[in-house]
Amino acid sequence: MELGADGTSNRQPSRISCGSNGAVTGKLLNPSRRRACINHVRGQFKISERHACRALGQYRSTQRRIPDSRGDEEHLVADMIELTRSIVYMATAVLQLY
Numbered sequence: 001m002e003l004g005a006d007g008t009s010n011r012q013p014s015r016i017s018c019g020s021n022g023a024v025t026g027k028l029l030n031p032s033r034r035r036a037c038i039n040h041v042r043g044q045f046k047i048s049e050r051h052a053c054r055a056l057g058q059y060r061s062t063q064r065r066i067p068d069s070r071g072d073e074e075h076l077v078a079d080m081i082e083l084t085r086s087i088v089y090m091a092t093a094v095l096q097l098y
Helices: 031-045 049-056 060-064 073-097
Strands: none
Touching: 031 049, 031 060, 049 060
16 A cells, blocks of 8 residues: 555545546445445456556455355345334334323
């Protein structure tokens, strides 16, 4: 990593995003969108991962990291929805008492 004269990083945060049509759509918000943008730029301009990451201000470790799969996510979401329904049901029952 390059450091400036004051000891801070010279890297700028990512402020562009590549849409599916290649349009610039704003700040990149999460690593998966950053990876997609880098892959899009690499495909369009036939440049290396290193150069694409540097041009867009992204650390290469973000590009190379493989996200953990969330196999139980659907089950957890279903449980949260059921819990919310039961809370709403109980709150409605309590309000009917008054």
